[in-house]
Every structure is written in structure tokens, then in C-alpha cells.
Amino acid sequence: MAMRKIPVYELVPGSKFSKSVYLDKDTVLVGSKQPITQQDLDRLKQFGISFVLTDGDIILGIEEEKGSGGSGMGFFDTNLPLFQDDEYSSRCKYILEKANSSKVEFSAVFKDAFELVQKTYRSASEGRYTEIREFREIAERIADHVKGNPQLPIVLLAHSHSGYYLYTHVCFTTFLAVHIGNFLDFSRPKLIDLALASLFADIGMVTVPEEVSEKKGALSELDLKTIKRHPVTGYQILTQKLKLKNSLAIVSLQHHEALDGTGYPQKILANQIEELTKVFMLADQFIAMIMPRPHRQAMLPYDAMKIMISENVNRYDLKMVRLFLNKFSMFPIGSGVALSDNRIGMVIDSNKDKPLRPIIRITKDTNGNRMKVLEFVDLMRDLNTYIQKAVPFSQVY
Ligand SMILES: [Fe+2]
Numbered sequence: 001m002a003m004r005k006i007p008v009y010e011l012v013p014g015s016k017f018s019k020s021v022y023l024d025k026d027t028v029l030v031g032s033k034q035p036i037t038q039q040d041l042d043r044l045k046q047f048g049i050s051f052v053l054t055d056g057d058i059i060l061g062i063e064e065e066k067g068s069g070g071s072g073m074g075f076f077d078t079n080l081p082l083f084q085d086d087e088y089s090s091r092c093k094y095i096l097e098k099a100n101s102s103k104v105e106f107s108a109v110f111k112d113a114f115e116l117v118q119k120t121y122r123s124a125s126e127g128r129y130t131e132i133r134e135f136r137e138i139a140e141r142i143a144d145h146v147k148g149n150p151q152l153p154i155v156l157l158a159h160s161h162s163g164y165y166l167y168t169h170v171c172f173t174t175f176l177a178v179h180i181g182n183f184l185d186f187s188r189p190k191l192i193d194l195a196l197a198s199l200f201a202d203i204g205m206v207t208v209p210e211e212v213s214e215k216k217g218a219l220s221e222l223d224l225k226t227i228k229r230h231p232v233t234g235y236q237i238l239t240q241k242l243k244l245k246n247s248l249a250i251v252s253l254q255h256h257e258a259l260d261g262t263g264y265p266q267k268i269l270a271n272q273i274e275e276l277t278k279v280f281m282l283a284d285q286f287i288a289m290i291m292p293r294p295h296r297q298a299m300l301p302y303d304a305m306k307i308m309i310s311e312n313v314n315r316y317d318l319k320m321v322r323l324f325l326n327k328f329s330m331f332p333i334g335s336g337v338a339l340s341d342n343r344i345g346m347v348i349d350s351n352k353d354k355p356l357r358p359i360i361r362i363t364k365d366t367n368g369n370r371m372k373v374l375e376f377v378d379l380m381r382d383l384n385t386y387i388q389k390a391v392p393f394s395q396v397y
Contacts (some may be wrong), residue, residue, distance in 0.1 A: 010164035019056030083375035125206035139195035157334030177283035204234025258315035302390030
């Protein structure tokens with residue numbers, strides 16, 4: 001039986017497959033569950049190989065246990081003793097426990113969403129179109145998971161992945177969009193619609209040649225023109241080939257518009273942009289900034305938030321941006337911070353209307369040693385302490 005062709009542009013350093021990956025039917029590139037390295041990718045490029053072959057499925061990177069000083073603690077160490085045994089610390093501990101216990105379900109839903117997106121986008125790039133039916137089920141699972149897990153950003157931001165950028169981006173964006181929709185009190189059917197629309201929104205990108213979408217250097221005028229066509233081609237694929245209803249396909253057409261009319265392709269204004277699109281746009285831009293791309297490094301969530309509320313603010317719905325900032329805080333939930341006394345921690349919850357004063361779980365003391373207790377700092381109670389700067393996730397544990 002013929003093996004499946006996997007385009008090389010879908011591979012990233014760290015990609016693993018459940019079975020061996022071959023260059024041709026006799027030559028193995030890497031064995032099963034062996035990560036593909038940057039060297040392998042360079043070698044493929046050198047030889048001008050654009051496809052590899054495998055019978056396996058991609059194994060998505062699951063967050064490695066980062067528990068300190070013990071096994072089976074999970075990466076939030078919730079079974080360390082509480083530093084202060086009061087109601088407030090117990091509530092914080094509960095948030096972490098909830099995040100910890102939701103990881104398995106989250107990873108499973110994420111993985112299934114990823115595989116479906118991959119299958120559908122890949123088929124569409126070859127001119128084959130699958131049914132929407134399967135998407136409905138995954139959209140329901142995403143909506144239900146997000147509704148039941150308000151601490152989602154903690155898990156979402158810590159989730160690592162080794163799949164192709166486009167599909168990974170689509171999945172992260174969908175979870176975040178539905179999370180924002182949940183803040184906005186969307187009904188369950190509306191959250192499902194938002195998930196469905198989000199999963200398909202970037203399908204037009206499959207018509208952009210990978211030399212353009214994966215380009216490392218600056219994009220030329222022509223490259224930009226090619227990329228800017230994807231909302232229209234996406235909308236055409238969705239309405240004509242996949243028969244997605246117009247109220248959902250429209251998100252694909254509008255997702256690069258801006259409320260001040262500076263977007264593309266139609267340069268429409270706020271009142272012509274659908275509500276689902278407005279939510280999707282926020283999530284899409286935020287995720288785009290915090291993910292690495294061939295031409296630039298990932299931004300810290302704090303820097304991404306700063307751009308969204310300052311230089312890009314006129315592009316979004318102000319009410320939604322305010323809500324996003326309020327719920328996520330300026331130092332977004334799930335991201336790392338250094339406090340004024342040099343302690344390091346992770347933001348686990350926000351304080352309403354106080355975006356610079358969220359609630360933090362301390363992971364390292366003033367000397368950089370890992371904490372042996374569960375300590376939480378609420379910057380609204382501890383007014384002498386403030387956040388000095390945002391730090392990457394790798395420094396938190
Ligand atoms: Fe897009």
C-alpha cells in the first residue's frame with residue numbers, strides 16, 4: 001500500500017510520527033517517534049525534496065511534566081503544601097488543580113481538532129473536499145470544554161505542539177476565540193458556530209504557495225498580494241465546495257478586515273463586520289503574535305497584549321478589547337512575570353479593572369530557587385509589590 005505524502009513545509013524541528021518517515025520507499029529519514037531535527041530539514045531542502053512518506057500519524061508534542069522535586073505532580077505542582085492556609089489561597093489552589101485536571105481532556109480535544117483541520121486543509125489544497133459533519137462534533141467538544149474550564153488560558157499558553165504552523169495556529173485561535181465568546185456570554189449554539197467558523201477561517205491559505213507562506217525573509221509586493229487573496233479564496237471554498245452556511249463562511253472573508261477600514265480585502269468598516277468575525281480577529285491576532293514564525297520569534301503574551309491595546313486598538317471592537325484585557329490582564333493569564341522583589345511566577349487569575357495587578361502563583365523565590373510551597377500573590381492585596389517585567393515560560397519553572 002502506498003504511504004501518505006507529507007509536504008516538507010509541514011514539518012518543523014521536533015515533528016514526530018507514530019511510524020517511520022521515509023524519503024522513498026527504501027530510505028528512512030527518521031524512525032517511529034523520533035523527532036525530525038533542523039539538520040534533517042536542512043538536508044531535505046538541500047536535496048530539493050518536497051515530500052516525505054509515512055504510514056504514521058503526527059504525534060503532537062504534549063507538555064512535558066515540569067513539576068519540581070517530585071514525580072507525577074503535573075506542571076502546576078498542586079500537591080505542594082500551601083504557604084498560607086486561608087480561603088484565598090485555597091481558591092487559587094483550586095484554579096491550578098482545575099487547570100491540571102483539564103490538561104488531559106484539553107490535549108485530546110486539541111489533538112482531534114488538529115487532525116481534522118490538517119486532513120481538511122490538506123485535502124482542500126489538493127482540490128478534494130470532505131464533509132462538514134465531523135467538524136460539528138469537534139466544534140461542540142471545543143465549546144463544551146471551554147465553557148466548563150474558565151482557567152483555559154493557563155493550559156492553552158503552556159501547551160506545546162509540533163505540528164505544522166497553519167493548523168496549529170487555527171486550533172489555538174479557535175480555543176481562544178471560543179473562550180472570548182464565553183466571556184461575552186454567547187449561548188452554546190453560538191459558541192459552536194464560532195468554533196466552526198474559526199476552524200475554517202484560514203482555509204484560503206492552502207491556495208498560497210508555501211514559498212510565500214513559509215518565506216523567511218521580507219515579503220515582496222507580489223507575495224503580499226498573493227497572501228491577501230486568501231480571505232476571498234477561503235470564502236469561495238467554504239461556500240461553493242464545502243457548503244458551509246454563509247453566516248459562518250463570512251468570518252473567513254472578513255477576518256483580515258479592521259474596524260477602522262484599514263484591513264483587507266474589502267476595507268469595510270465596523271458596522272459591516274459580523275460579531276463572530278470581531279471575536280475571531282482578536283484571537284487570531286493575539287495567537288499570531290505569540291507563536292514563532294520563520295521570519296520572527298514568538299512575542300511574549302504581554303508584548304502581544306500591549307500591541308493589541310495600543311497601536312492596533314482601532315482595528316478591533318473596543319468593548320471586546322476592554323473585556324479581553326480585563327479578563328486576561330495586561331500580563332495575560334498563563335504567562336510568566338518577574339515581580340519587583342525578583343520573585344518569578346505565573347499569572348493565574350485577573351482582578352477586574354486592574355490589568356496591571358493580577359494574581360500570581362510564585363514559582364521561584366527572590367534568589368531564583370524553586371518554591372517548595374504553594375504561594376500566591378494577589379497584587380490587589382499586596383500593594384507594595386508590582387510586576388517588574390514579563391518573562392518567557394521557560395523561566396517560570
Ligand atoms: Fe488569515
